Amino acid sequence: MSYERLEQCPICGKEEFKNFLVVTDNTVSKESFVIVECENCSFKFTNPRPDNESIGSYYESEDYISHSNTKTGIINRAYHVVRSITTKQKVELINKYAPAKGAVLDYGCGTGVFLQACKKDGWQIRGVEPSEKAREIASKETEQQIAADLTELEGEKFEVITMWHVLEHIHSLNETMSQLVDKLQDDGTIVIAVPNADSHDAQLYKENWAAYDVPRHLYHFTQTTMKRFLKKHKLILEEVHPMKFDAYYVSMLSEKHKEGKTKMINSMMNGFKSNSYAEKNGKDYSSLIFIAKKK
Template sequence: MKMETLSCCPVCKGERRTPYLVCKDYTVSQEEFTLEQCQSCGFVFTNPRPAENEIGAYYQSTDYISHSNTKQGLVAKAYHSVRKITLQNKLKLVNELSPKKGRLLDVGCGTGMFLSVCKEDGWQVAGIEPDAGARQIAVEQTAEHIQSSILESYAGETFQMITMWHVLEHIHQLDATLNWLKDRVANQGHLVIAVPNLQSFDAQEYGKYWAAYDVPRHLYHFSQKAIQQLVSEKGFTLTQTLPMPFDSFYVSMLSTKYRDGKINYVEAVRKGLRSNQWAKSHQNNYSSLIYVFKKA
């Protein structure tokens, strides 16, 4: 497997970094990967990492639920049950941000469930999904053409709304993609990014077993400071930071499985509740966060 090593921090371009944690890929390869922390800004990223043309092999698992519609197993069933609620919450958010609707692009649209909900509600939808299997399901789900590559798509076009639900942490060409997003979001339009939160209670509680490290698929491990700095530099203004309260339970379930070899449902519920309660008094540091950016 061809690996690549970043020589500088993706956020501040600092060249000094220290080892942060060694995590295992429990989903596919069982290999270990190192997380490094920038000494200048504190950003944490997977380094070294599989090259962009090699990373696809690390997504080839039926356990990677966002790329399939499988409902086998309790974790998958729980994921899909919660997804019905979160889809409606996401739709409510984009409608509040842009009541007149218009064009919406979901980058990393997976099997197209969110696009389908938005299309039914009156949005003009478009999607990008690199995974061929998930993309085919999305085409069937939405009856829309779904693009396969970010940087080669939608040249010269703009959207009132671009969403990235747990996608930014997967993208190799981070700076080029952010520049692409800057050009694709219409003036006064919105960019909505959801990512796991490195500073959450469950991240601290589970350490190297924290499921949201998800190496090597997750290339970056964001704090609130890091993502605001990264995206604001591209001409966006952060207007809201919102919790994803269900994520603490799902992540805790998987984290107990990685640690113990089986899911401890009682602990997952208890730790999920505690994580959400802790976040309320610790700067909104929920397990995952939604960042709403507006383009001036």
């Protein structure tokens, strides 16, 4: 197992960090990892972290649902029910910004659920997925070849590029983002969904907040740091949308991390509280969707 340490903040490039939180990998390894915070721009990231060649072993779990489609256990069954609803909402969202329904690229497409829905809705679909297991499932489900990386999409341009809870996993953060922006048509839209480290459930559960998900989650965005990141890549933020179901799902996982078992009543109450707090301040939902366009 090899680890790497970032010497510069991925957003502002400064070299002064402070320890923010120590979090345990409850899904696979039970190892502890440090999340640091940049003293200049407040961006939080896991540091040190497994390098790109070593990170794969931390995804090897049937509990990692986006790569396995498992329906074992109450939390995973709930995930599938909610996913059928949110997938429809995601397709409606991209239709709002690109009604002509051209080509869509889902970067980090997992098992291809979103792409399959886009295809049924009339979109030309392309997907990139580094996990071989998930890629095989996605190729079968979509009847479309899924790429392992962006080099297989040379010369292609897209009306819409989506990343549904993917950006926080990418080792070469700025390099990959630059490549994706380059593949966006001049009037194209990029859609980025990430957990929100400023949410009420993040503050409540602290080191047990499931959306820290170390070391698979390398970065821990807030609205402020995401806006800085988009500006760095010459993208204009159009809108921010909530992912309200995430507060309940993340609370279910967080309760399991904290108490050792799923406490449904607590989970539902805390998910509701998180959304209520966010509704009052108008922004800090458990997960957020950022809609951006090229400058």
